[in-house]
Amino acid sequence: MSFNFYLPTRIVFGEGAIKSQAERIAQLGRRALVVTGRNSAIISGAMADFEALAKKHGLSWVVFNDVPANPELNTVASAVNLARKEKVDFVVGIGGGSPLDTAKAVALLATNNIPAAELYEHQLPKAPLPLVAVPTTAGTGSEVTQYAVFTLPHRGTKKGFGDERCFPNLAVVDPVYTYSLPWEVTIDTALDALTHAVEGYLSKRSTPLSDTLALEAVAIFAGEKEALVDGELGPRLRRQLMYAATLAGIVIAQTRTTLLHTLGYQLTFNYNIPHGRANGYLLAAYLEFVRPARPEKVDKILAALGMASITEVKDLMQKLLPPPGSYSQAEIEQMAALVAANPGINIVTAREATKQDLLKMLQRSLA
Ligand code: NAP
Ligand code: FE
Numbered sequence: 001m002s003f004n005f006y007l008p009t010r011i012v013f014g015e016g017a018i019k020s021q022a023e024r025i026a027q028l029g030r031r032a033l034v035v036t037g038r039n040s041a042i043i044s045g046a047m048a049d050f051e052a053l054a055k056k057h058g059l060s061w062v063v064f065n066d067v068p069a070n071p072e073l074n075t076v077a078s079a080v081n082l083a084r085k086e087k088v089d090f091v092v093g094i095g096g097g098s099p100l101d102t103a104k105a106v107a108l109l110a111t112n113n114i115p116a117a118e119l120y121e122h123q124l125p126k127a128p129l130p131l132v133a134v135p136t137t138a139g140t141g142s143e144v145t146q147y148a149v150f151t152l153p154h155r156g157t158k159k160g161f162g163d164e165r166c167f168p169n170l171a172v173v174d175p176v177y178t179y180s181l182p183w184e185v186t187i188d189t190a191l192d193a194l195t196h197a198v199e200g201y202l203s204k205r206s207t208p209l210s211d212t213l214a215l216e217a218v219a220i221f222a223g224e225k226e227a228l229v230d231g232e233l234g235p236r237l238r239r240q241l242m243y244a245a246t247l248a249g250i251v252i253a254q255t256r257t258t259l260l261h262t263l264g265y266q267l268t269f270n271y272n273i274p275h276g277r278a279n280g281y282l283l284a285a286y287l288e289f290v291r292p293a294r295p296e297k298v299d300k301i302l303a304a305l306g307m308a309s310i311t312e313v314k315d316l317m318q319k320l321l322p323p324p325g326s327y328s329q330a331e332i333e334q335m336a337a338l339v340a341a342n343p344g345i346n347i348v349t350a351r352e353a354t355k356q357d358l359l360k361m362l363q364r365s366l367a
Pocket of ligand 1: 036037039040041043068070095096097099101136139141146147177178180181182185192275276
């Protein structure tokens with residue numbers, strides 16, 4: 001057996017986790033840029049916790065609270081300008097994946113004096129500013145990955161970049177920050193985490209260690225699926241989903257995401273479907289597609305989900321999600337053609353997909 005596993009992020013998990021990290025955070029810098037969305041930092045309670053800690057330790061901070069869902073690079077550029085103007089020396093991302101990804105890109109561009117568009121071009125010379133990530137959704141796992149995903153209108157899709165120096169220094173993972181999440185966002189983000197675990201488990205880059213974490217994440221999700229359907233969002237469910245999302249994030253940090261995510265980006269880009277929800281629509285068809293290449297692994301996922309067939313996966317998605325809406329053949333063809341033209345799609349996905357395969361997957365998922 002041989003494998004490679006890299007996770008340079010310190011993870012502190014649990015209720016009130018930030019309180020124990022004051023000294024560590026104060027060592028990262030003296031003046032922070034807090035990168036967040038319109039409301040999430042405030043209503044989750046994470047901002048108040050950070051402010052209390054910062055005041056006690058004599059840290060100063062400025063807030064950039066203008067990150068929308070599925071951010072574009074112009075948001076990154078605005079936040080970088082603020083970081084430079086205010087001479088901050090570390091970054092704190094608070095929120096769902098959108099603010100956390102933005103915080104990563106800002107930390108990297110604040111030290112490298114280049115336009116945001118060049119994030120995708122080449123490895124930048126200078127290391128990023130130190131970064132603390134405080135998730136307020138239980139989904140993306142961005143707090144434990146080296147990736148950041150942005151909407152690129154000129155490319156007609158969303159695209160991620162990855163840089164090992166972009167792993168946050170510290171991930172403060174407190175399930176209490178997700179108590180204020182509405183039911184729909186809870187479901188959408190839980191399905192993002194589930195698909196990270198599933199795709200990571202089926203990725204060509206999976207390892208014995210990432211597989212252990214992935215199956216555990218799937219099993220934890222399975223234990224909460226009925227409560228999710230029923231909308232019983234108690235502390236136990238919050239804790240379990242946060243833990244599963246963290247595990248699944250660690251998995252994709254090793255394996256990357258696969259074809260399912262690339263297809264999902266099309267649904268988000270073209271129809272504004274939330275990221276995790278788009279993935280949920282695609283999950284059953286993706287499992288069907290990959291099954292011939294990895295039959296035992298697909299069966300293990302079903303077993304971990306407590307299900308006998310892929311049809312049950314589809315049934316669960318129908319219970320959790322609103323109907324996907326209606327799409328013309330031309331719209332589906334266009335999405336399939338764009339994804340088929342992406343040379344990266346078959347690098348880590350376990351089975352090579354043709355344009356016909358993509359069409360079929362989209363048709364089944366959106367029916
Ligand atoms: P999000 O876009 O960050 O947030 C979705 C919505 O939830 C926003 O309206 C946000 O409000 C709200 N919200 C967040 N926390 C809340 C809380 N505690 N209480 C109430 N509302 C709250 O959603 P996300 O699913 O977490 O992130 C999706 C993004 O992450 C996508 O761009 C996706 O591509 C990316 N992603 C990244 C990775 C990675 O490895 N880096 C992996 C998967 C996905 P505000 O507007 O106030 O913030
Ligand atoms: Fe994702």
